[in-house]
Amino acid sequence: MRGRDDEYAKFVRARSLALLRSAYLLTGDQHLAEDLVQEALARTHRAWSRLRETGNAEAYARRTMYHLQVSVWRRRKVTEVLPGDLPEPLDRHGHDDAESIARRMTVERALRSLSARQRAVVVLRYFEDHTEVEAAETLGVSVSTIKTQTTRALERLRKLVPELTDFRTTEGTGR
Structure with a gap:
């Protein structure tokens, strides 16, 4: 034991x-x-x-x-809205990088604006690097649901954070 x-x-x-x-x-x-x-x-x-x-x-x-x-x-x-945020990260010299902090906060705010399912799909596909099939199995939905939610989530993120327009999905590859 x-x-x-x-x-x-x-x-x-x-x-x-x-x-x-x-x-x-x-x-x-x-x-x-x-x-x-x-x-x-x-x-x-x-x-x-x-x-x-x-x-x-x-x-x-x-x-x-x-x-x-x-x-x-x-x-x-x-x-329910909770006011707490994580402490701001420091740059390699131990100082706040205002530009990276602003960018991170913008992306976090954009992620929070997604529906819960869309956020889960984005996390699984792009943070956890799961395939569409793996994400579908994890969430208990079909692959087509994953594809639809991914497309809608990325469209919304690109609208809210224009810097993400260079971010491309790898449709057709299963990744």
Whole structure:
């Protein structure tokens, strides 16, 4: 039992930050992202004995995160606005780069303006680098839904953030 817990703790230390980044992109809120990761890791722990043998622990945790978030999106909506933001990143000299901060904030605001499903598709396809088929399987929808949501999301992002017009989809390649 001790070795199992040690392996799980090592997994959590190694992958929590990456899971948190994905969760933040899905939720748009640091606290909700932390809750999402915590719940996904709790479920991963319950399945740990079979996951550690197959080496699929991170895939299981990510899939659990996406399914939990889809469940949240399907619930009745109650508008909640939380004022907190992440601290601003520093440039390589330890100073704020106003231009990159403004660009990041613009992109974050644009991502938050997408529908929940569109945001999930963008995160899966372009942040997590999943294929259309993998994204469809993760979200439990058809590949055509992924293609439609991707197209609509990118159109909206390009409209809100014109600098993204150079960003092209790789349609037809499955990536």
